[in-house]
Amino acid sequence: MKTTPxxxxxxFGSVGAALILALAFLSxxxxxxxxxxxxxxxxxxxxxxxYTIEQFMNTVRIGGSSFSADEKSxxxxxNRTGIFNVHSVPVAGGGPTQLTRSTKESTYAVxxxxxxxxxxxxxxxxxxxxxxxxxxxxDGKEIDLTPGDKVKxxxxxxxxxxxxxxxxxxxxxxxxxDIFEMTIADFKSTLVxxxxxxxxxxxxxxxxxxxxxxxxxxxxxxxxxxxYNTETKELKNITAHTGDVSNSPQAFDAKSRYLDYTxxxxxxxxxxxxxxxxxxxxxxVEKALWDISYTYYSRNGKYRVVAINQDARTKIKIYNAAxxxxxxxxxxxxxxxxxxxxxxxxxxxxxxxxxDRSPSDxxxxxxxxxxxxxxxxxxxxxxxxxxxxxxxxxxxxxxxGMEIPSILYKPHQANAKNKVPAVLLIHGGPGxxxxxxxxxxxxxxxxxxxxxxxxxxxxxxGYGKTFFAADDGKHGNEPLWDCVEAKKYLASLGYVDENKxxxxxxxxxxxxxxxxxxxxxxEFEVGVDIFGVSNWVRTLQSIPPYWESFxxxxxxxxxxxxxxxxxxxxxxxxxxxxxxxxxLIVLQGANDPRVIKPESDEIVxxxxxxxxxxxxxxxxxxxxxFTKKANEIRAYRAILVFLDKHLKKS
Numbered sequence: 207m208k209t210t211p212x213x214x215x216x217x218f219g220s221v222g223a224a225l226i227l228a229l230a231f232l233s234x235x236x237x238x239x240x241x242x243x244x245x246x247x248x249x250x251x252x253x254x255x256x257y258t259i260e261q262f263m264n265t266v267r268i269g270g271s272s273f274s275a276d277e278k279s280x281x282x283x284x285n286r287t288g289i290f291n292v293h294s295v296p297v298a299g300g301g302p303t304q305l306t307r308s309t310k311e312s313t314y315a316v317x318x319x320x321x322x323x324x325x326x327x328x329x330x331x332x333x334x335x336x337x338x339x340x341x342x343x344x345d346g347k348e349i350d351l352t353p354g355d356k357v358k359x360x361x362x363x364x365x366x367x368x369x370x371x372x373x374x375x376x377x378x379x380x381x382x383x384d385i386f387e388m389t390i391a392d393f394k395s396t397l398v399x400x401x402x403x404x405x406x407x408x409x410x411x412x413x414x415x416x417x418x419x420x421x422x423x424x425x426x427x428x429x430x431x432x433x434y435n436t437e438t439k440e441l442k443n444i445t446a447h448t449g450d451v452s453n454s455p456q457a458f459d460a461k462s463r464y465l466d467y468t469x470x471x472x473x474x475x476x477x478x479x480x481x482x483x484x485x486x487x488x489x490x491v492e493k494a495l496w497d498i499s500y501t502y503y504s505r506n507g508k509y510r511v512v513a514i515n516q517d518a519r520t521k522i523k524i525y526n527a528a529x530x531x532x533x534x535x536x537x538x539x540x541x542x543x544x545x546x547x548x549x550x551x552x553x554x555x556x557x558x559x560x561x562d563r564s565p566s567d568x569x570x571x572x573x574x575x576x577x578x579x580x581x582x583x584x585x586x587x588x589x590x591x592x593x594x595x596x597x598x599x600x601x602x603x604x605x606x607g608m609e610i611p612s613i614l615y616k617p618h619q620a621n622a623k624n625k626v627p628a629v630l631l632i633h634g635g636p637g638x639x640x641x642x643x644x645x646x647x648x649x650x651x652x653x654x655x656x657x658x659x660x661x662x663x664x665x666x667x668g669y670g671k672t673f674f675a676a677d678d679g680k681h682g683n684e685p686l687w688d689c690v691e692a693k694k695y696l697a698s699l700g701y702v703d704e705n706k707x708x709x710x711x712x713x714x715x716x717x718x719x720x721x722x723x724x725x726x727x728x729e730f731e732v733g734v735d736i737f738g739v740s741n742w743v744r745t746l747q748s749i750p751p752y753w754e755s756f757x758x759x760x761x762x763x764x765x766x767x768x769x770x771x772x773x774x775x776x777x778x779x780x781x782x783x784x785x786x787x788x789x790l791i792v793l794q795g796a797n798d799p800r801v802i803k804p805e806s807d808e809i810v811x812x813x814x815x816x817x818x819x820x821x822x823x824x825x826x827x828x829x830x831x832f833t834k835k836a837n838e839i840r841a842y843r844a845i846l847v848f849l850d851k852h853l854k855k856s
Contacts, residue, residue, distance in 0.1 A: 254593050256593075257593070259843050260839070262586070262646060263835050263839055264586040265589065266565075266584045267284070267565065268567075269314070269315075269558075270314060270315040270545075271547045271557075271558075272315060272325075272547070273297075273556065275319065277549050277551060279296055279318075280568065281293075281294050281315045282294075282302075282315050283327075285312070285835060288836060289309065289313075289834050289835070290308075290313055292304075292306040292314070295581045297581075306327060312329060316328055316339065324344055326361060328340065328361070330829070332826075332829065333795050333827070333829020333833065334797050335829060335830070336356055336357060337358055339359050339373060349393075356380065358375065358383075359375040360375075361373050362374060362385070365414065366413075366460075370387050370388055370389045371387070371390070372385060372386070372398065372410060376752050379402075382402060382752075385407065398417070404755035404757075405755060406755050407419060408431070415437060416435060416458065418431060418434075418465055419441075419455065420454050422756045425759055425763070426675070427675045427678075428449075428759070429454060430443050430446065444488075445467070445471075451469065452671065454467060456468055457501060457502040458503075459507055459527070460504075460505070463483060464480050464483055465481045467480075467481065468498055475495070476497040496514050496517065497667070498512060498515075499515045503527065504552045507527050508528070508552045509526065509527060509552060510524070511524050517611070518639060518641040519641065519643075520542040520543065521542075522535065535571075536571050536578040539559070539561060539564070540562075541643070542642070542643055543558070544557065544560055555571040555573065556568065560643040561643065561644060563649075564584075567580060593653060594649050595615050595618065597642045597643075598616070602692065603691070604664075606684075610663060611669060612661045612662055612695075613640050613641070613648075613660035615651075615658040615659075616701070617655050620655070622700050625701055626657055626702065627656055627702075627849075628657035628702045628707045628708070629651060629707070629734075629853075630659050630689055631647070631659065631715075632663070632689065632709065633661075633662070635667075636677060636763060640660030640666075650842070656854075657701070657702050677763075678763055681777055683777075686721050686725060686726065689718060690722075690729050706731055707731060708734065708849065709733055712831075713736070715736070715738065717739040718738075719738055719790075720740050721777070721779050723779070723790060724782040724783060725785070727787050727788065728787075728788075730788060732791075733789070733790045735791070735806070736841075737801045737831070738801065739778075740778065740808060741779075741780040742764055742765060742777060744804065744805065745801060746774070783812035783813060784812075784816060787818065789852040793806075793845075794807075794825070796826045796827075796828070799829060800829075800830045803824075821848060823844050825837050
């Protein structure tokens, strides 16, 4: 069994589809329709066609991959119809076939069945994050395999013999996830592990004897790997240590001889270590100059996949597990290979390619022939990639000399004679990371004449554990000051109007927006808050119960609502809203379980009482992010109109 790795402390930001859809692929604010097809020429190096929100929204977002039993098709999800649904596409190429037809809830592919055309998929209700696992029969009938109110269920993996699958659910206790095995012959479930302490599920061995868990410590940079023996019921810490060391289980080998895990013990970056199940000895497998994000094996162990977070880009390496030699990867256009999925026969590899000017497209690679087949074309054909821009990885010095890595998008029309406004884009987390690759919001705003700077302030993932921990207990201060210092960098470029710089962010990034306007009220001309925290006291008291496994580390990161009320009030923008004097727009999902609706209601109400400039856009059928195109159109049109009114023309 396995789970999808996530970046660092992305607590108010990593909601699977939700935040990824909200910021990483934040799909496009809109200009007025009158701008459709217009050409921006004012002092530009060349003519650039500007695109409407409808044109950008016709760029399709896709994700997931699962090979059919005969390995002739791949299962994935797509929002082509305006809402995510499950599709299949032939491995040989051709048009996709839509398999689910939801018009209300975004539906995401999980897996084909091992021996037939049935499939598993998942969805929640209105963004409440209570996902269930659903079976789609061959005749199209849907069956909820994990029913129950306020129940959250997660698919883990198929058993090695492919006769059952493992899943986790918090049905017994909303705080903890128990592990079950469900046989596909009769869909009956058997309890495998009852969690009563709060452990994060990592991986399971193919012989079903071992389960690896991650136990989070009292700080975000501290965790251990625990090994559970399903026969003896023993739970053992295999990474006992002193101080802060981050350990995370990754994968058992196919023959259940050892467990690979990542650790930063003795260094700044995560590397791969190996625990021998028979001897208990630990050895180092692989190190890099950056964090190794994850590693796993193909079904029968022929290949070992490694992903490295190399300066905000993903570098994939595939090894022949027997020889240790690197497997040749296909030569592709510039971009990152992500979502690698090796077929059960180990003959094919599905993956996504994501570039600055090209959103993720699904491909399949045949190891024997080295042939690559592109299976999707996500970018709207009405949009010319030449009108989009390449990102640049830059670094600037902050107030204390700390180097802050960031991602810069420069509009084609910006130059010294035509200085343009700029917007900082702050990621979620706190410990997320702004990365290179296609960002619809950055491309859209750049297309309409805004410089975008994605700031990886201190506390961001990917730059070593010292940088990662540098924001602990300092929110509203040092990380915010990194954003303020970004203004000086932008002013130094020579093509930014230093009097027209705003700040925008989602989730924890939304908190940073509110903090900037409250604690540094004259630094930024406008703020764009997308489901951001305004009151840490309430947010930390109302976190979802299924966050129990990392509740203590979250308190260490932000503050303990039981003992540090004064500190939390001091860093909560709501209690300092009287200092907000710059225009603000707030966007909020009514069903958000992470940053609940009162967080936005009250900051908006407070500003309105003082006759401040604030706009409020509420979405009745969304949670912590956007999953529906209609809502995205409404949201991003409002954002761009707001920026044009209060920043560009200020």
